[in-house]
Amino acid sequence: MSSLRYRTIKDKIFFYCVCGLSSLTVIPLFAIIWELIRKGYKQINWSFFTETAPSTLDAMLARGTGDIIPGGIANGILGTLLMVAIASVIAIPVGIMVGIHLSEHPKTKFSNATRFITDLIQGSPSIVIGIIAYAWVVKPLGGYSAFAGSVSLAIMMIPLIVRSTEETLKMLPGSLKEAGLALGSSYTNVILRVLLPSAFGGLFTGILLAVSRVMGETAPLMLTALGSTAINWNVMEPTSAVPLLIWEFYNDPNLIDMIWSSSLFLLILVLSLNLIAKHIAKKWKIQ
Amino acid sequence: MEQEHIQISNPILQLKDVSISYSPGKNAVKNVSADIARNKITAIMGPSGCGKSTLLRAINRMHELYPDIKIMGEILLDGKNILKMNPMEVRRMAGMVFQRPNPFPTMSIFDNVVAGYKLNGISLGKSEKEEIVERCLTNVGLWNEVKDSLFKKGTFLSGGQQQRLCIARALALKPDVLLMDEPTSALDPIATNRIEELLLDLKNEFSIVIVTHNMSQAARISDYSMFMYLGELVEYDTTQTMFTNPKDKRTNEYLSGQFG
Numbered sequence: 289m290s291s292l293r294y295r296t297i298k299d300k301i302f303f304y305c306v307c308g309l310s311s312l313t314v315i316p317l318f319a320i321i322w323e324l325i326r327k328g329y330k331q332i333n334w335s336f337f338t339e340t341a342p343s344t345l346d347a348m349l350a351r352g353t354g355d356i357i358p359g360g361i362a363n364g365i366l367g368t369l370l371m372v373a374i375a376s377v378i379a380i381p382v383g384i385m386v387g388i389h390l391s392e393h394p395k396t397k398f399s400n401a402t403r404f405i406t407d408l409i410q411g412s413p414s415i416v417i418g419i420i421a422y423a424w425v426v427k428p429l430g431g432y433s434a435f436a437g438s439v440s441l442a443i444m445m446i447p448l449i450v451r452s453t454e455e456t457l458k459m460l461p462g463s464l465k466e467a468g469l470a471l472g473s474s475y476t477n478v479i480l481r482v483l484l485p486s487a488f489g490g491l492f493t494g495i496l497l498a499v500s501r502v503m504g505e506t507a508p509l510m511l512t513a514l515g516s517t518a519i520n521w522n523v524m525e526p527t528s529a530v531p532l533l534i535w536e537f538y539n540d541p542n543l544i545d546m547i548w549s550s551s552l553f554l555l556i557l558v559l560s561l562n563l564i565a566k567h568i569a570k571k572w573k574i575q
Numbered sequence: 576m577e578q579e580h581i582q583i584s585n586p587i588l589q590l591k592d593v594s595i596s597y598s599p600g601k602n603a604v605k606n607v608s609a610d611i612a613r614n615k616i617t618a619i620m621g622p623s624g625c626g627k628s629t630l631l632r633a634i635n636r637m638h639e640l641y642p643d644i645k646i647m648g649e650i651l652l653d654g655k656n657i658l659k660m661n662p663m664e665v666r667r668m669a670g671m672v673f674q675r676p677n678p679f680p681t682m683s684i685f686d687n688v689v690a691g692y693k694l695n696g697i698s699l700g701k702s703e704k705e706e707i708v709e710r711c712l713t714n715v716g717l718w719n720e721v722k723d724s725l726f727k728k729g730t731f732l733s734g735g736q737q738q739r740l741c742i743a744r745a746l747a748l749k750p751d752v753l754l755m756d757e758p759t760s761a762l763d764p765i766a767t768n769r770i771e772e773l774l775l776d777l778k779n780e781f782s783i784v785i786v787t788h789n790m791s792q793a794a795r796i797s798d799y800s801m802f803m804y805l806g807e808l809v810e811y812d813t814t815q816t817m818f819t820n821p822k823d824k825r826t827n828e829y830l831s832g833q834f835g
């Protein structure tokens with residue numbers, strides 16, 4: 289009897305420990321969000337999305353009168369969207385095709401080598417990938433550009449998409465492929481019309497996670513896209529991005545207040561992508 | 576070793592000394608020779624692991640998905656060596672229904688039925704598709720149950736309905752032979768009964784080879800029966816003869832429930 293009570297007490301203590309520790313880990317997250325909202329919300333208005341960052345002088349004047357800093361981060365938002373879009377156009381087809389190959393021919397030497405290289409890229413510090421993109425794209429093309437930034441982001445996205453594609457396709461029951469082939473379908477058609485649609489949820493989730501992963505990348509963009517104070521639509525020109533702007537604001541005492549609103553915006557963007565990805569993953573779960 | 580089996584004239588399928596191995600030196604199917612009759616139901620029986628599925632899957636070249644599997648001997652489909660034909664053509668002529676229903680999860684009931692055409696890149700007009708869907712679903716006795724929900728996902732159906740959908744999907748391509756691997760083993764008695772009735776109807780148009788564990792099912796629906804044991808085709812005869820007067824001792828033991 290007493291041992292049962294002892295065990296119940298032990299259970300309780302364990303339970304409270306788990307609760308306590310997990311809330312301890314959640315605290316920093318909420319602290320960050322709270323801090324960003326508190327310091328950044330005032331800045332987020334219409335012009336935040338439509339105007340570029342103010343000059344140091346304008347910011348200084350506004351600060352002097354106690355106003356919020358005028359202007360916004362439109363150049364960064366546009367640059368981020370542009371570069372992530374181009375990176376996706378490069379990385380999605382490549383990643384999905386490589387993923388299909390890995391799941392269809394899991395044991396060949398080529399597949400093992402590919403898997404090793406994807407792991408290697410995925411584990412590389414992003415600054416190294418920036419340097420590679422600098423050497424491959426910036427140098428040959430003779431200048432910093434949004435395109436070079438996209439290439440560096442694409443290199444970071446590919447391993448994530450490859451792996452999620454491979455994992456998702458592997459989870460599909462073999463009977464699905466057999467069902468398609470047994471109807472006399474070609475291999476290509478089975479992949480395109482049966483396997484990929486069935487894996488859609490997993491693929492889409494993987495892509496969203498890859499996008500949200502690279503959206504906040506700063507280091508590779510410093511070496512490739514460089515940054516720009518103006519709104520730029522030309523992919524062959526230096527271009528800004530939200531994380532690049534945050535870094536620039538941080539380095540300018542007059543603009544430093546802008547880091548809160550910009551970070552809040554970036555965090556919300558990335559968090560929502562993550563949440564959408566989770567939601568889709570749940571909804572499309574393979575029966 | 577060549578056994579003497581029943582002679583079939585004008586067979587749809589001819590198995591000539593077929594051996595199949597999953598790993599070198601170990602044959603899961605051993606020297607099977609048999610002719611299979613047109614527009615009849617041929618049942619393949621035998622204890623678990625005797626190679627029934629393995630033999631059936633050789634007929635539509637399903638084993639080619641797995642490079643380790645080796646097949647020896649010859650299989651003729653309507654007189655032509657299947658290895659000399661395009662595998663896609665073989666699989667269209669010999670439709671397959673699997674043990675577990677496997678409708679395409681992303682497709683509606685309607686699209687599942689015509690999936691064979693879509694996957695083969697054959698485009699059909701709307702009315703053609705509707706005609707095929709209605710005919711095939713009626714064939715499998717599913718039309719009245721699903722005609723109001725044709726555009727729902729096939730996976731919403733019950734197990735028995737899904738299996739009938741899979742049969743409809745195979746029928747839609749008008750194969751010559753229907754290969755069925757224990758199509759009713761996952762179903763309840765009522766659904767099983769309906770599929771058995773369906774097969775009896777279908778044999779006017781198709782030749783059917785059905786693997787079954789269920790001896791009474793074989794007795795009820797098949798015209799010819801094979802008994803396999805440890806990879807060998809022990810006995811092959813009309814179902815009537817097999818059940819009333821089996822020649823081999825092992826067949827007799829199996830049919831009287833002494834093993835299996």
Ligand SMILES: Nc1ncnc2c1ncn2[C@@H]1O[C@H](COP(=O)(O)OP(=O)(O)OP(=O)(O)O)[C@@H](O)[C@H]1O
Pocket residue numbers: 597598603621622623624625626627628629630788
């Ligand atoms: N994928 C595989 N790899 C290796 N061996 C296999 C494989 N599939 C089947 N076998 C072996 O081949 C033999 C025949 O298997 P098969 O599946 O054809 O039997 P079966 O008669 O269909 O049995 P059941 O009635 O249980 O379905 C068995 O001994 C089995 O162990």
Ligand SMILES: [Mg+2]
Pocket residue numbers: 627628629756
């Ligand atoms: Mg089997």
